[in-house]
Amino acid sequence: MARLAHLLTWGSALAWVTVSSSVAVAQAGSTPAAQADTFGRRLTAAAELYRAGKADAAKLAFEGLLKEDPNHPEVQGWLGFLYLRADQADLAMPLLEKASLARPKDLEITTNLGNAYLALGKNDRALEQYRAVMGKAPKMFEPHYNTGTIWMRKGQFQKAILEFEWAIKLKPEDSYSYNNLGVCYESMRDQKRALEFFTKASNLRPSDKIFARNAGLKLARLGQYGAAIPFLERSDMQDPDCALALGDAYLRTGKLREARTHYESVQTLLSQNAVFWFNLGVVRYELKDPKSAEEAYRKALDLAPNDLDTLGNLGLLVYRKGDYSEALAIFEKLVGLDQNSLIAKLNLGAAAAKYGDRPRAIAAWKEVIRMDPSRHALRLDLANLMLAEGDAEGAKYHFSQVLLKDKQSPEALNGIGLCHLKMGKFAEAESAIRSSIIADPAYVPAYNNLALVLDKTGRKQQAIGVLERAIQRFPDDPDLKENLRKLKAAG
Secondary structure, three states: OOOOOOOOOOOOOOOOOOOOOOOOOOOOOOOOHHHHHHHHHHHHHHHHHHHOOOHHHHHHHHHHHHHHOOOOHHHHHHHHHHHHHOOOHHHHHHHHHHHHHHOOOOHHHHHHHHHHHHHOOOHHHHHHHHHHHHHHOOOOHHHHHHHHHHHHHOOOHHHHHHHHHHHHHHOOOOHHHHHHHHHHHHHOOOHHHHHHHHHHHHHHOOOOHHHHHHHHHHHHHOOOHHHHHHHHHOOOOOOHHHHHHHHHHHHHOOOHHHHHHHHHHOOOOOOOOHHHHHHHHHHHHHOOOHHHHHHHHHHHHHHOOOOHHHHHHHHHHHHHOOOHHHHHHHHHHHHHHOOOOHHHHHHHHHHHHHHOOHHHHHHHHHHHHHHOOOOHHHHHHHHHHHHHOOOHHHHHHHHHHHHHHOOOOHHHHHHHHHHHHHOOOHHHHHHHHHHHHHHOOOOOHHHHHHHHHHHHOOOHHHHHHHHHHHHHHOOOOHHHHHHHHHHHHOO
16 A cells, blocks of 8 residues: 655744835935935835846845945835845844834834744744734734734634634635644644645645645545545645655546656665555556566665565565565564564464475464454465375364354365365265265365265275266366276276
8 A cells, every 4th residue: 555754834933014205215314315315216126026037136235225224214124124125034043133123113014023033933033023013004914914923823823713713714725834833733633624725725826836736635634535635736746755745646536657757767766665665566557567566676685674464465466476485574574573463373374385385384274263253264264274284183173164164165174075085984985075066066175075985985886987977067176087097097
């Protein structure tokens, strides 16, 4: 069975607020009047650079303005904002603190100062800023969103949920709020609500690979593999979890060729991932390519030598191709790793029987029967193997146990007959084998064994007659023909 890794990711940690540029002149007395007009025009031009998408150029321009007037709150506010956007919160914080002191009523500056504190992990100081803004402007989106982010960081998910819900009321199409609601509900183990908000976020913003990741992995974890596929397909295929999950979803929905194509396209990314090689082995085997499947399983074992699933699948694969020696070694290891695995012991017995190690097969199958006495088909195999090893009494016990559940089992009746034959009880043997034929006239081995009993008790012609009549019914059976030939050749 394919397996899936899982990890959730938050959306954006901050909602940004630009700063006002309504005051485009220097503070009185800081420069001469003519220079003030020039300074104001340059400040406005720097702001326009940002609005034109030239953030780096805007930052350089504001840095030049700050050198000319280090105490200008408009420049401090803008440059602090630009540093924040450039992930330079350590540079942004002191500028925004000064700007906030100069303009305590400027909500944009107050919010961005909160953002700087938040980016630097100063959560409580950030909360103070956001509360101040919400007290003055309760319908401002950013403080609610960022406060929700802080509560989420602190693990206080109910508080975070309330803030994100407020944020959504103020900005109904904000995909980040929906995504982070999903993270909150995921953390509270409310899978249904988590899925609802992850999918909402991704559908609102299909290009966002993190949102697609969260929705796709959540759907896959909940077993909704078909629904997961479109989200995983638009997630980042350089993300190992997404790459692994998409192949898994293809596999589980029967899209085997898509699964193989996908897995092999991400082979370099996942080359050190044992689960990847295991899943690829599953896909290749399902596509009737056992040789390539074996290669994949062996690479998985190189990375995880004691993985039970890989050992089990590889053991079955080499067993089916007739390499009973290696199959036996693999199942021996598997049983050693998992003493409680009934399937491993069952397969160990099968490999040992095929390899010719009857005592090992008998020991393994006895363990299986001890663990699950209801396995009557296995009891028949075990009894036949014990009889072949000369343990007629032990074989007779297991044949008898089958008959307790199914009095008309032709295999068990035939087996009881063979046990009696082994012990020299010819009358009992003949009676049991004839009962086998009555129970199921199509059970061919009983005719061969009845002929054997008749021949051993001096009734060769009757034995020949049994085989001839059987051949009329089953003309293509090679054992009947060969046994009849041998009886006639004996004279």
